[in-house]
Amino acid sequence: MTDSGxxxxxxxxxQDEGxxxxxxxxxxxxxEAEQVADRLDTRRNGRLYxxxxVGHAAT
Incomplete structure (x- = not known):
């Protein structure tokens, strides 16, 4: 939760290649989060979005 509630x-x-x-x-x-990840994930330099x-790691 943020201060605004x-x-x-x-x-x-x-996550980078390392x-x-x-x-x-x-x-x-x-x-909303998937939309941002899709926009950012150009897979340049081995990056992956x-x-x-919260509290659940991706599988």
Whole structure:
């Protein structure tokens, strides 16, 4: 939860070829997070953007 009380349970994560993971953003809906990940995921330099729910790693 943020200070405003909004719940943002969906994360966009960038994972590079070395396995390092970086949170890019948090979103209210899965659809919104997937839209952002799709826009970012150009697969340049081995980067991969994935969507995960807070507390649940992608499989």
């Amino acid at each position: 909004a719940v943002l349970p969906w994360l966009v994560i960038r 396995g390092n993971r970086y949170r890019v953003g948090r979103y209210a809906t899965r659809a 994935v969507v995960e729910r």
